[in-house]
Amino acid sequence: MKIHGYVITLISFLLMAGALSASEILVLGLFKDMAIIKVDDTRHKLRTGETTPDGIKLISSNSEQAILEINGKRQRLTLSSHQAVSTSSGKKKITEAKIWANRGMYQTTGLINGYPVNLMIDTGASTVAMGTTHAERLGINYRYKGRRNVARTASGVVNTWEVKLDSVKIGDIELKNVDGAVVEGAGPSTILLGMSFLKHVKMQREGNLLQLQLTH
Numbered sequence: 361m362k363i364h365g366y367v368i369t370l371i372s373f374l375l376m377a378g379a380l381s382a383s384e385i386l387v388l389g390l391f392k393d394m395a396i397i398k399v400d401d402t403r404h405k406l407r408t409g410e411t412t413p414d415g416i417k418l419i420s421s422n423s424e425q426a427i428l429e430i431n432g433k434r435q436r437l438t439l440s441s442h443q444a445v446s447t448s449s450g451k452k453k454i455t456e457a458k459i460w461a462n463r464g465m466y467q468t469t470g471l472i473n474g475y476p477v478n479l480m481i482d483t484g485a486s487t488v489a490m491g492t493t494h495a496e497r498l499g500i501n502y503r504y505k506g507r508r509n510v511a512r513t514a515s516g517v518v519n520t521w522e523v524k525l526d527s528v529k530i531g532d533i534e535l536k537n538v539d540g541a542v543v544e545g546a547g548p549s550t551i552l553l554g555m556s557f558l559k560h561v562k563m564q565r566e567g568n569l570l571q572l573q574l575t576h
Contacts, residue, residue: 385416387426387437394418395426457531461568467550470530473498478550479530481570485554488528488540489520491547500525502542511541519544528557533574535560 389396393408395418406418419427419434426437459468459481466481472488475498482489489511495502506521525540530553539556561572 390421390423390426392422393420395421395428397426397428455532455574457533457572459530459570459572461570466570468530470528470553471534472528472551473500473526475499479553480548480550481558482552482554483558485552486539486541487522487554487556488525488538489543489548489552489554490540491543491545491549494547494551495523495542500540500542506542509541511543513543518547528553531572533561533572 385397385399387395387397388403394406396403396405397412397416398404399412399414399416402412404412404416406412406416408418408420411417415430417429419429421427428435428437457468459466468479468481470477470479477494477498490498492502500506500523502521502523506523509520509522510517511520521542521544523540523542525538527534527536528538529535535557558572561574564571564573
């Protein structure tokens with residue numbers, strides 16, 4: 361059976377509240393009583409009456425259009441139409457962050473206590489470590505609320521204050537009450553995202569891409 365054409369348009373799902381999740385769907389081929397679609401990174405070949413794990417059901421199809429049932433509502437997809445739809449999924453939600461290597465270092469932007477910061481992944485750091493300048497900019501009253509300590513670094517022993525960070529967020533991952541350390545003096549030029557955060561996520565490296573995942 362010959363494929364009649366490929367849709368060159370991505371149909372973007374709207375991010376909805378509750379059980380609705382944002383996804384992308386691409387129609388790869390339309391046939392009589394069969395359609396080939398791609399939901400995010402997963403390809404599905406559906407015959408009339410079949411349903412994907414995401415809950416998308418093929419009602420009918422021909423070489424010109426497909427009727428899909430999504431969240432109890434029917435949507436008509438053609439080879440040239442644009443539609444905004446959303447799907448619900450019974451799958452576990454995966455919260456993740458993707459970081460690309462820059463000269464061998466994994467650096468990214470994020471939020472600490474709601475303030476934007478630059479972060480560097482450092483599995484050798486036991487906490488989220490920063491200098492006093494960073495702490496003051498973030499409004500961390502380390503001298504009053506912190507606990508004095510010392511730490512060994514490549515430059516030798518330094519004085520630190522142990523603190524609790526209200527929140528640390530990168531990508532979709534946000535953790536509360538994260539252990540941090542304020543290094544006396546300038547400290548690291550970029551805030552180090554250490555194991556007090558990283559121990560709660562799964563890390564997987566693929567080439568220059570580092571993926572962090574937190575499963576709910």
